[in-house]
Amino acid sequence: MRYAALGGGKRLRPLLVVEVAALFGRGLTETDKGSALAGAALEFIHCYSLVHDDLPAMDDDDLRRGQPTVHKAFDEATAILAGDALLTMAFDVIAEDAVHADAAVRLRLSRELARASGLGGMAGGQMLDLESENRDRTEREIRTLQAMKTGALIRYACRAGAILADAPEDDVTRMTRFGETIGLAFQLADDLLDVEATPETVGKATGKDAAAGKATLIGLLGISETRTELAQLMAEARTLLAPYGERAAALAAIAAYVADRKS
Amino acid sequence: MRYAALGGGKRLRPLLVVEVAALFGRGLTETDKGSALAGAALEFIHCYSLVHDDLPAMDDDDLRRGQPTVHKAFDEATAILAGDALLTMAFDVIAEDAVHADAAVRLRLSRELARASGLGGMAGGQMLDLESENRDRTEREIRTLQAMKTGALIRYACRAGAILADAPEDDVTRMTRFGETIGLAFQLADDLLDVEATPETVGKATGKDAAAGKATLIGLLGISETRTELAQLMAEARTLLAPYGERAAALAAIAAYVADRKS
Numbered sequence: 001m002r003y004a005a006l007g008g009g010k011r012l013r014p015l016l017v018v019e020v021a022a023l024f025g026r027g028l029t030e031t032d033k034g035s036a037l038a039g040a041a042l043e044f045i046h047c048y049s050l051v052h053d054d055l056p057a058m059d060d061d062d063l064r065r066g067q068p069t070v071h072k073a074f075d076e077a078t079a080i081l082a083g084d085a086l087l088t089m090a091f092d093v094i095a096e097d098a099v100h101a102d103a104a105v106r107l108r109l110s111r112e113l114a115r116a117s118g119l120g121g122m123a124g125g126q127m128l129d130l131e132s133e134n135r136d137r138t139e140r141e142i143r144t145l146q147a148m149k150t151g152a153l154i155r156y157a158c159r160a161g162a163i164l165a166d167a168p169e170d171d172v173t174r175m176t177r178f179g180e181t182i183g184l185a186f187q188l189a190d191d192l193l194d195v196e197a198t199p200e201t202v203g204k205a206t207g208k209d210a211a212a213g214k215a216t217l218i219g220l221l222g223i224s225e226t227r228t229e230l231a232q233l234m235a236e237a238r239t240l241l242a243p244y245g246e247r248a249a250a251l252a253a254i255a256a257y258v259a260d261r262k263s
Numbered sequence: 264m265r266y267a268a269l270g271g272g273k274r275l276r277p278l279l280v281v282e283v284a285a286l287f288g289r290g291l292t293e294t295d296k297g298s299a300l301a302g303a304a305l306e307f308i309h310c311y312s313l314v315h316d317d318l319p320a321m322d323d324d325d326l327r328r329g330q331p332t333v334h335k336a337f338d339e340a341t342a343i344l345a346g347d348a349l350l351t352m353a354f355d356v357i358a359e360d361a362v363h364a365d366a367a368v369r370l371r372l373s374r375e376l377a378r379a380s381g382l383g384g385m386a387g388g389q390m391l392d393l394e395s396e397n398r399d400r401t402e403r404e405i406r407t408l409q410a411m412k413t414g415a416l417i418r419y420a421c422r423a424g425a426i427l428a429d430a431p432e433d434d435v436t437r438m439t440r441f442g443e444t445i446g447l448a449f450q451l452a453d454d455l456l457d458v459e460a461t462p463e464t465v466g467k468a469t470g471k472d473a474a475a476g477k478a479t480l481i482g483l484l485g486i487s488e489t490r491t492e493l494a495q496l497m498a499e500a501r502t503l504l505a506p507y508g509e510r511a512a513a514l515a516a517i518a519a520y521v522a523d524r525k526s
Contacts, residue, residue, distance in 0.1 A: 001382065052347060057339030076320030080343065081390050084315060084350065088381035091354045095374035103367035110373055111358035118351035119264065127344050 001082045001089075003073060005047045008065050012186075012258070013046055013157040014039025019250045020161025020175055034099045038109060038160050041094040045117045046153060048086035051079050053126065059208070087117070100164050109160055116156035125149025129214065137215035143184075146217065150190070151183035158182075178240045178251070185233040186258045188226050191218035197262070234259050264345045264352075266336060268310045271328050275449070275521070276309055276420040277302025282513045283424025283438055297362045301372060301423050304357040308380045309416060311349035314342050316389065322471070350380070363427050372423055379419035388412025392477065400478035406447075409480065413453070414446035421445075441503045441514070448496040449521045451489050454481035460525070497522050 014036065018028050021035035028035050054061040054069040055076060062072050071079035094110045115121055125148030132145065158179030162172040194209050195218055209216050218226045237255040241248040277299065281291050284298035291298050317324040317332040318339060325335050334342035356362075357373045378384055388411030395408065421442030425435040457472050458481055472479050481489045500518040504511040 048347075052343055055343065057343060077393050078390070080315055080318065080320060081386055081393070084311075084346075085382045085386040085390075087347065087350060088377050088386060091377040092374055092381060095370055095377070103370045107358055107366045107370045107373065110370065111355055114351050114354040114358070118355060119348045123344055123348040123351060127341070127348075130340050130344070 001086050004051045004070050004082055005044060005086060007067055009043075009047070010261075011039075011043065012254070013042045013153055015254060016154065016157035016179070016251075017042060017161040017164075019254060020158050021165040022161075023244060023248055023251060024162055024165035024167040024171060026165035032098075034164055035161060037093055037096050037099050038164055039157070041090040041113065042153065042157055042160065044086045044090040044093065045113065045122070048083040048090075049117075049122055049126070051083040051086070055079060058126075058130070059212075061208075090117075105163065105166075109163060112156060112159065112163075116152040121148050121152035121156075122150075125152065132215040134213035135215070139217070139220050142215050142217055142220065146187045147180070147183070150187045151180060154183035154186060155179035174240055174243075178237060178255075181233050181237045181240065182255050182258050185230055185237070185255070188217060188230045188233070189259055189261055191216050192223065192226060192230075193261075193263070194218075195223065230259050264349050267314045267333050267345055268307060268349060270330055272306075272310070273524075274302075274306065275517070276305045276416055278517060279417065279420035279442070279514075280305060280424040280427075282517060283421050284428040285424075286507060286511055286514060287425055287428035287430040287434060289428035295361075297427055298424060300356055300359050300362050301427055302420070304353040304376065305416065305420055305423065307349045307353040307356065308376065308385070311346040311353075312380075312385055312389070314346040314349070318342060321389075321393070322475075324471075353380075368426065368429075372426060375419060375422065375426075379415040384411050384415035384419075385413075388415065395478040397476035398478070402480070402483050405478050405480055405483065409450045410443070410446070413450045414443060417446035417449060418442035437503055437506075441500060441518075444496050444500045444503065445518050445521050448493055448500070448518070451480060451493045451496070452522055452524055454479050455486065455489060455493075456524075456526070457481075458486065493522050 017039035018035045021038075022028065026032065026035060050064060051070045053059050054064055055071055061069050063069065067073070069079075070082060074082075090113065091110055094113055095106055097106075099109065100106050117123060125145050128141075128145035129149055132142070137145075155176060156179070158175040159172060162175040167175070191209070194207060194216075208214075209219070221229065234255060238252065241252055241255075244251075280302035281298045284301075285291065289295065289298060313327060314333045316322050317327055318334055324332050326332065330336070332342075333345060337345075353376065354373055357376055358369055360369075362372065363369050380386060388408050391404075391408035392412055395405070400408075418439060419442070421438040422435060425438040430438070454472070457470060457479075471477075472482070484492065497518060501515065504515055504518075507514075
């Protein structure tokens with residue numbers, strides 16, 4: 001579990017939780033680590049999904065963040081159980097008192113985390129993704145599966161930050177749209193990296209989607225149109241952050257990083 | 264997920280939730296299905312653990328309840344994801360309004376479920392169990408791993424029933440001890456079945472523990488002493504139920520079934 005969760009990574013999802021909470025007045029401080037706890041719970045989910053995704057029966061990856069994947073460093077049974085226990089621990093951590101004084105808010109965060117991660121979110125999206133191998137999918141189907149597989153947790157990160165900072169529901173909705181926007185941008189940037197980058201720069205195998213016959217947006221849209229859509233999404237993200245002015249500078253920087261990242 | 268969760272099984276854990284809740288005045292009715300929902304959440308956890316346990320990298324079982332295991336009926340990737348999604352769904356269902364009017368109680372049930380299922384409970388016990396193959400374990404170590412692997416969910420079932428019925432904390436504690444008692448009885452009965460029964464009667468492979476070189480209590484204690492301890496546990500279970508008199512008849516019957524079951 002430590003190897004899977006503490007082995008580096010971008011920490012994009014917890015960073016979003018923390019920065020969105022800070023935007024609405026609940027910054028991470030010496031005495032209030034609530035947003036970091038919620039971010040950790042979310043990162044456990046993300047890390048478990050990588051461990052299980054890398055398994056031989058799934059994507060069969062030997063390398064993750066430039067290091068042996070969990071089933072390579074240990075064994076398959078350990079990787080399955082470590083993933084299961086990380087997933088389960090997320091629901092212990094999100095329930096901690098320090099996340100929010102009101103148990104009803106913690107329960108809301110816990111339940112939304114279950115929905116973002118499960119059948120109607122990430123896990124369901126992974127199943128659709130596996131099924132998409134060597135099979136034609138419409139653009140709409142690919143957008144749906146990617147919104148579930150990748151988008152749901154990034155969307156949740158932004159919602160959770162707003163909810164745990166007691167932001168008004170209008171702002172929770174706006175942050176939800178911000179999360180959806182950069183979640184799709186993240187996926188398009190990922191598609192571009194898979195096509196254009198080398199294993200050395202991204203720390204994992206590339207060209208895997210095409211090799212696996214997976215239906216991707218870039219496969220349908222092409223590189224140029226993918227770049228155009230990415231630019232549109234960035235414009236939309238900036239529009240969504242505009243009402244907050246300079247206070248949203250950190251979130252604007254994260255959005256820009258998501259689109260431009262090299263790994 | 265349906266194949267894994269709706270394919271039969273003893274439903275021991277949800278039955279315990281429902282009957283303990285009924286003992287404390289919150290029976291399952293047409294208008295109040297709260298205890299059944301909590302029981303379903305717990306059963307999802309139990310079912311996911313069976314799906315992952317049966318995988319080739321774990322116990323490598325082809326048969327479960329007389330039917331092909333999930334990875335045999337579908338494939339390994341589907342089994343991994345179906346297990347993940349069942350586990351995750353448990354934390355959606357336990358949070359449903361109908362489980363308890365007070366969100367703080369639902370959060371308590373959710374968090375205790377995470378702890379019973381995770382690193383310090385079932386999943387941790389499974390890891391210890393895997394590590395026990397072909398390696399000597401002390402009786403104390405075996406008792407600890409079995410209390411985690413099998414005991415934690417049965418203990419939780421009894422606690423959850425009491426908690427969702429707003430039982431006094433003394434009764435929650437008593438039900439916790441009842442759960443621990445029949446949880447150990449369940450494991451001893453399982454050990455006896457693995458040694459004495461046939462695959463035809465139990466619907467899964469037998470003699471697997473010895474074949475895998477797993478450290479079991481029956482391996483240390485022998486059949487006769489295992490039967491003696493089982494009888495002692497049954498006496499203890501009856502003592503724990505005594506204060507409730509006839510109202511605990513259903514729970515007494517479940518305890519007797521746990522010790523005497525033939526599958």
